[in-house]
Amino acid sequence: AGHDFIPPTSSDIRSPCPALNTLANHGYIPRSGVDITFRQIMDGAKEAYNADWSSILTAVKLGLLSGDDLNSADKINLGALRLHNLIEHDASLSRQDLGDGKGDNVRFSEERFSATIANKNPGVDFYNVSSAGEAMRDALAHSIATNPLVVNTPKELVVRHGESAFYLSVLGDPITGVAPKKFVNVFFREERLPIAEGWKKPSTLITTTTLRALGAKIGRFSESKPSQKCGPFVSGP
Template sequence: MKSFSALAFLSFVSVAVAFSEPAGHHYQAPGPNDERSPCPGLNALANHGYLPRNGKNMTVPQVLNACLEGFNFDWAPLLIPAKQGLLTSTDKSSETMMSLEPLVLHNLIEHDASLSRSDYQNGTGDALHFNATIYSVMANSNPGSDYYNLTSTARVMYERLQYSIATNPTLINTMNEVTGRAATAALALTSMGNATTGVAPKKFVDILFREERLPFLEGWKPSPVLVTGELLGPPHRRARRRVELDREPALRAYRPRPREWSISRACERDACSCDDWQAAVQASVMA
């Protein structure tokens, strides 16, 4: 009887150890003065302390190192998006820092027809915070299976696009947005599941989106292999191709990107030379 009790205890301990959060990276919900972005992945990294928990004043290397440590994502495929984040900074004293909340700047990294956020709609929509109703399209996809894959997620992307076409008169849906949505889907599936096939357990993906938490306690681990651009490429292309199988509705919904899209809203600076500041940051992005 004693040996059985000891065995049961050891089994419990082994499970508890196997499904624990890494030291120094426990989940902590954001406080009232902390910032979060439209990206559940970045928010989860901040909630676990891979990024500053307040979501403020981060450098590009900090963001890239957080993605490497938290998800085992290589720097290379994320370098340009990370540098683009500098364009959202409202701190005229620094050209090398960014914070999470300004990443909601429309159509830089944030985009319409998101899997989990409302469309911007000229500022009337909440493109920053998680929307459970919108995410229900994803949550109800691939019925009868306990996983999401590229096929099911592409159908969700298409359904979300059709909804935006019908309800958002300011929808922007160029090939840049198609590419961005495919990249978002590929990153979500490869970070939570198999980085080669793009198959991910529903419970892991749902926790990431709904709670902005890394599901360590449920048995998730970062990819055992470094997720490089070469590894991300096939899932990204497959997700994009599946969405483009019916191109006509997307093309009918095409609206050219406004000329003022790039940084006009983020560049409300009093005495500084906005043109000089923007040129410097854009040069940094292209570096």
């Protein structure tokens, strides 16, 4: 109940994450996009996507570092997640780079999406680990060619492989990584759960273990190598 798709109003805040935006558009987390609790995100991810706490724990912790408003320091604000180089990174699949001259690293970009995910696996109706890897490869090549400020360290590579594993898992199968194109396309383009198109949340629980296994398979096709080093980064005890 209360989980109908309602597009954001002009005062609702959204993020560079298609999955959090979708949770908000369906009321699994506050539709306003502000002052979201740790627990609301954990419960929403489980209920909507069958993703367990382990699969998003680090992301939520990092998300809490994004804001600087003392009154909501223990809450997630979808708008704050745009903070470049904390979680938000270059070479996204569906957003432009902050440094590529257009300066919008938050809103969905059909231009990016159709040049990365959407033109893969021609002639078949599913995406998989090879198409996901090729999409990552093309996104990174585009960023390196067009963004003089591109950041591509081991940290971005880990995050990006995790995100690609995550959309194949949520819209498809967390073990095989096969996901119907029509589900993935609706999810990115409309930030809507493709229930009307026949999608059901995965019956296999999504965990860090399933995501890492899928991410490693995607990595065989992404041809992504770090072009810069990163220093040690501590995100918890």
